[in-house]
Amino acid sequence: QQQVKQSPQSLIVQKGGISIINCAYENTAFDYFPWYQQFPGKGPALLIAIRPDVSEKKEGRFTISFNKSAKQFSLHIMDSQPGDSATYFCAAGISGTYKYIFGTGTRLKVLA
Amino acid sequence: DAGVTQSPTHLIKTRGQQVTLRCSPKSGHDTVSWYQQALGQGPQFIFQYYEEEERQRGNFPDRFSGHQYPNYSSELNVNALLLGDSALYLCASSSVRGRAQPQHFGDGTRLSIL
Numbered sequence: 001q002q003q004v005k006q007s008p009q010s011l012i013v014q015k016g017g018i019s020i021i022n023c024a025y026e027n028t029a030f031d032y033f034p035w036y037q038q039f040p041g042k043g044p045a046l047l048i049a050i051r052p053d054v055s056e057k058k059e060g061r062f063t064i065s066f067n068k069s070a071k072q073f074s075l076h077i078m079d080s081q082p083g084d085s086a087t088y089f090c091a092a093g094i095s096g097t098y099k100y101i102f103g104t105g106t107r108l109k110v111l112a
Numbered sequence: 113d114a115g116v117t118q119s120p121t122h123l124i125k126t127r128g129q130q131v132t133l134r135c136s137p138k139s140g141h142d143t144v145s146w147y148q149q150a151l152g153q154g155p156q157f158i159f160q161y162y163e164e165e166e167r168q169r170g171n172f173p174d175r176f177s178g179h180q181y182p183n184y185s186s187e188l189n190v191n192a193l194l195l196g197d198s199a200l201y202l203c204a205s206s207s208v209r210g211r212a213q214p215q216h217f218g219d220g221t222r223l224s225i226l
Binding site for chain 1: 116145147152153154155156157160162168170202204206208212215216217218219220
């Protein structure tokens, strides 16, 4: 019940295309859903986060869509760029605990 | 404003040895969490320290222990190292006072066990 399932494992997108990464969770107590970007040799860096009281949040080229009833959320990267090539992790947590459950990651490659 | 800093960057140990990893949280943060990230996997929560006490713990054996100092910096200790302990160990900091999620991560310590 603590798992966060992430797909796809890897993704190849042309420059300018849309990258879509999906996650699903089971624990309905989760109320905070961040996405992290990780480059080789670096720690995860926060991209964008959402709480279940909204269905969508947009920051620049990055959008989170959230479906509370389906217990699913997704990251959309619009106008994908080669510099976006990295591993992306979704995560879920309970407010006040600061304990995140991470997905297994999606390795994104954007072709120039 | 320095972010989360971890030391050392890389470490090589042999089976059975003990290791100590160090973390300084982002300025203004008072809570430190430790994660283990195996190659090709997502980070897994080890434990968390606040007010110099372990507040939460993940599914890790008691070979993994920690400490938090009054200046909020933290250490992760692993005893009786196993080959399976080879991983990137990440420290993340946050602030309880500001209900400040998200956590900010350091760049980790790469631990290799021979």
